Amino acid sequence: SNMRTLSIVFSLLSMTIPVSIDHTSASFIPLFSGVAGEPFQKTRRDSLRVGDEAPPFALRDLATDEATFLRDYTGKTLRDGKTERHAVVLSFWATWCQPCKVEIPLLMKMAEDFRGQPVKIFLVNTKEEKSVTEDSVRAVYKARNYTLRCLLDPTWRAADNFKVNGLPMIVVIDKFGIVRKINRGFHENFHIDIANLLKTLVKEDSTSRKP
Numbered sequence: 001s002n003m004r005t006l007s008i009v010f011s012l013l014s015m016t017i018p019v020s021i022d023h024t025s026a027s028f029i030p031l032f033s034g035v036a037g038e039p040f041q042k043t044r045r046d047s048l049r050v051g052d053e054a055p056p057f058a059l060r061d062l063a064t065d066e067a068t069f070l071r072d073y074t075g076k077t078l079r080d081g082k083t084e085r086h087a088v089v090l091s092f093w094a095t096w097c098q099p100c101k102v103e104i105p106l107l108m109k110m111a112e113d114f115r116g117q118p119v120k121i122f123l124v125n126t127k128e129e130k131s132v133t134e135d136s137v138r139a140v141y142k143a144r145n146y147t148l149r150c151l152l153d154p155t156w157r158a159a160d161n162f163k164v165n166g167l168p169m170i171v172v173i174d175k176f177g178i179v180r181k182i183n184r185g186f187h188e189n190f191h192i193d194i195a196n197l198l199k200t201l202v203k204e205d206s207t208s209r210k211p
Contacts, residue, residue: 048163054173055161059151073120075177085175087201089121094128095140097167099186106191108147117202126153174201
């Protein structure tokens with residue numbers, strides 16, 4: 001009957017959208033989106049793209065508990081008192097992410113290679129399960145002998161702004177706050193590609209950078 005049909009429709013409209021956390025592939029998978037399980041359709045708003053302005057953030061440093069501002073290092077304008085621009089690499093990771101365990105040591109080596117140059121490489125801890133505390137993250141960080149500065153995103157706000165839908169994810173930002181490279185998931189030889197890009201970015205100024 002028509003009433004039964006309407007009842008089914010309203011039931012579908014009230015469905016919650018389940019999200020699966022796949023620890024094996026280290027990804028967050030939206031199972032349904034929209035009405036009645038329609039396939040998820042990406043739009044401009046649903047993804048971060050090369051050429052976009054990187055969303056600004058202020059995140060606490062795991063070691064110092066002090067706020068780190070992206071605009072201290074890059075952007076159209078830097079925060080008050082800041083004068084030196086940097087190319088910035090953000091590595092979004094979580095303690096459960098298996099590929100991150102391979103990726104982060106390679107980023108640590110990259111940081112050594114670019115020591116003394118205007119390059120900053122940050123780990124951004126995000127997408128943790130509710131049971132994982134800050135102390136848990138700190139213990140994993142120390143146990144794995146990580147040395148890169150680690151910023152905390154416990155509310156996932158930065159991850160949401162950067163459209164992080166799976167881990168690991170790397171975002172490379174030039175000295176002027178523009179996204180120049182995005183790696184979603186683990187990419188073999190990623191460190192070679194990013195190192196080559198950074199060699200270009202450190203030389204760019206306001207007149208030489210690409211539009």
